[in-house]
Amino acid sequence: MKIMIYSDASDAQLFARVESDFRVPVERLTEDDFSPQAIKANTALLDSKHNLLVIITQRKYACIMDWVLKLRAETDIPILLASDQLNSADEYIIRNAGVDDFHGSTQYDSMLCVKIRSAKRWIERLKQKNVAYNSEWTLNKQALKIVSPSQDARRISHNECKLLDLLLQKKGEVITRSEISQHVFRREWDPTDKSIDMLICKVRGRFRDHTEEQFPAIETVRGVGYMLRAS
Numbered sequence: 001m002k003i004m005i006y007s008d009a010s011d012a013q014l015f016a017r018v019e020s021d022f023r024v025p026v027e028r029l030t031e032d033d034f035s036p037q038a039i040k041a042n043t044a045l046l047d048s049k050h051n052l053l054v055i056i057t058q059r060k061y062a063c064i065m066d067w068v069l070k071l072r073a074e075t076d077i078p079i080l081l082a083s084d085q086l087n088s089a090d091e092y093i094i095r096n097a098g099v100d101d102f103h104g105s106t107q108y109d110s111m112l113c114v115k116i117r118s119a120k121r122w123i124e125r126l127k128q129k130n131v132a133y134n135s136e137w138t139l140n141k142q143a144l145k146i147v148s149p150s151q152d153a154r155r156i157s158h159n160e161c162k163l164l165d166l167l168l169q170k171k172g173e174v175i176t177r178s179e180i181s182q183h184v185f186r187r188e189w190d191p192t193d194k195s196i197d198m199l200i201c202k203v204r205g206r207f208r209d210h211t212e213e214q215f216p217a218i219e220t221v222r223g224v225g226y227m228l229r230a231s
Contacts, residue, residue, distance in 0.1 A: 003052050
């Protein structure tokens with residue numbers, strides 16, 4: 001997880017303190033990072049299930065609203081807004097526009113720490129639920145995509161996702177066709193049914209053109225099933 005912070009407050013030690021308190025990478029954003037082009041180009045910012053965006057600002061309502069709308073046009077990353085310039089009506093409107101939580105001060109105090117910690121825990125729970133890992137590859141089960149170490153994202157089908165999830169859970173173990181049939185298709189395996197073999201072929205094809213960052217091989221265990229190579 002990474003915490004990204006935009007701040008126009010005067011606390012010079014803010015970024016070092018957040019990094020020390022939460023022991024995660026902290027990236028400093030500038031006002032230029034809120035342009036539509038920058039948001040679209042910044043793949044780290046769009047990584048909504050891994051990162052948290054904290055905006056600490058003394059800007060007025062119109063500017064904050066502009067930033068939030070631009071962000072929400074491209075990403076659903078969790079946004080925590082700390083501002084002492086908003087009244088309750090402003091907060092209501094901005095929350096409906098896409099801010100997840102508010103802090104009524106631009107100071108990095110104990111309450112802002114609590115809010116960041118709460119958001120961090122929520123993201124980590126969501127990540128555990130929706131994402132599986134194999135080395136530097138990432139399987140995002142909610143978004144139905146797999147991302148290579150070089151951040152090349154590939155869409156996959158629901159059944160391909162369920163198969164990969166099972167293989168990653170039991171990496172290095174032989175998985176029978178009966179297990180795969182129950183997990184993916186929710187039915188008993190029929191030896192005349194070629195659905196599993198066709199699905200395996202499709203998944204292998206997703207990674208065939210990766211040469212420098214090859215996904216571990218899905219090996220056929222003759223007469224039994226399949227296995228994802230452990231290394």
